Amino acid sequence: MNKETLILAIESSCDETAAAVVKNGREVCSNIIFSQISLHTLYGGVVPEIASRKHIEKINQVIEEALREAGHELREMDAIAVTYGPGLVGPLLVGVSAAKAISFATDIPLVGVHHIAGHISANYIENKDLEPPFVCLVASGGHSHLVVVKDYGQYEIIGRTRDDAAGEAFDKVARAIGLGYPGGPKIDKIARMGNPDAIHFPRAKVGESEFDFSFSGLKSAVLNYLNSCQMKGEEVCTEDVAASFQQAVVEVLVEHAIHAVKQYGYDKFAIAGGVASNSALRAAMKERCDREGICFYHPSPVLCTDNAAMIGTAGYYEYIKGKRSGMDLNAVPNLKL
Ligand code: KG4
Numbered sequence: 368m369n370k371e372t373l374i375l376a377i378e379s380s381c382d383e384t385a386a387a388v389v390k391n392g393r394e395v396c397s398n399i400i401f402s403q404i405s406l407h408t409l410y411g412g413v414v415p416e417i418a419s420r421k422h423i424e425k426i427n428q429v430i431e432e433a434l435r436e437a438g439h440e441l442r443e444m445d446a447i448a449v450t451y452g453p454g455l456v457g458p459l460l461v462g463v464s465a466a467k468a469i470s471f472a473t474d475i476p477l478v479g480v481h482h483i484a485g486h487i488s489a490n491y492i493e494n495k496d497l498e499p500p501f502v503c504l505v506a507s508g509g510h511s512h513l514v515v516v517k518d519y520g521q522y523e524i525i526g527r528t529r530d531d532a533a534g535e536a537f538d539k540v541a542r543a544i545g546l547g548y549p550g551g552p553k554i555d556k557i558a559r560m561g562n563p564d565a566i567h568f569p570r571a572k573v574g575e576s577e578f579d580f581s582f583s584g585l586k587s588a589v590l591n592y593l594n595s596c597q598m599k600g601e602e603v604c605t606e607d608v609a610a611s612f613q614q615a616v617v618e619v620l621v622e623h624a625i626h627a628v629k630q631y632g633y634d635k636f637a638i639a640g641g642v643a644s645n646s647a648l649r650a651a652m653k654e655r656c657d658r659e660g661i662c663f664y665h666p667s668p669v670l671c672t673d674n675a676a677m678i679g680t681a682g683y684y685e686y687i688k689g690k691r692s693g694m695d696l697n698a699v700p701n702l703k704l
Pocket residue numbers: 381506507508509510533534535537538549550551552555640641642643644645646671672673
């Protein structure tokens with residue numbers, strides 16, 4: 368392809384209003400993220416109605432900023448990629464409606480993108496040599512999936528969580544030890560000052576599937592531990608609880624992921640999603656992959672949590688394959704990969 372392909376990408380599935388311009392799939396010309404975190408902290412989690420309203424307020428602004436920072440005009444865009452699921456229906460609708468309105472007014476093709484495909488594709492941005500096939504662990508606030516990426520846009524889910532997602536467990540445990548929302552980054556930070564071997568929390572085994580996860584038992588074990596300390600009048604060392612909980616999550620994620628990579632016979636492994644920015648998880652995955660002779664890939668933290676650049680990358684590979692969405696594109700909160 369001689370001409371460069373420019374994608375305007377929009378992401379609004381949860382509490383980040385984001386827009387980006389991506390060139391030829393892997394070059395990020397701009398990546399604007401308006402985070403609503405401070406707005407939701409007060410309530411201990413994302414309030415969908417508040418998120419939707421804020422997205423409406425911010426969406427045009429982040430799109431204009433993304434184009435301005437990229438130094439491009441809207442008419443130069445080859446396609447508009449937008450997350451249409453999974454996620455919160457109200458927030459998703461804001462991005463989808465904005466993308467459809469721009470596409471309708473300009474005749475620029477519209478490409479609906481799966482949010483998880485976006486997270487996985489974040490790996491292509493900084494790892495220019497990464498090509499499918501590979502195994503990817505997607506660990507975010509809503510999902511914990513082990514995915515075989517067979518080709519661009521072709522995914523097979525080989526493991527999933529039976530209950531809570533990894534990020535959800537981080538958020539719930541953080542709330543229980545008084546750290547507030549969002550829990551992941553806060554636990555990551557204080558765990559560095561704690562002893563990961565101080566308390567032994569269970570590592571869940573899930574029935575017949577060797578690649579599935581379960582985190583609700585671990586979350587309950589932490590809550591039970593906190594309750595029993597309170598009943599006995601013992602002081603809780605939050606740093607130790609955070610470090611021990613984090614180690615339990617990391618160990619399970621590493622074991623399952625490496626087992627999958629070996630079982631399926633691949634030599635490349637990537638991580639994605641908000642939890643992929645966890646420092647202990649990144650270090651443990653790196654160490655284990657080095658030992659096993661597996662090439663390990665991960666995005667920078669800013670590309671792990673929700674952003675539109677990853678949607679632009681995933682959208683690019685859909686676009687060059689000829690995928691186009693119509694004006695009937697709708698938000699699909701439980702969209703399957
Ligand atoms: O991918 P993401 O931004 O949104 C979803 O698609 O869900 O992931 C957000 C999740 C939250 O649960 C947050 O607590 C978690 O990722 N997270 C982390 C870290 N940074 C974000 N979890 C552990 N350690 C982190 N450093």
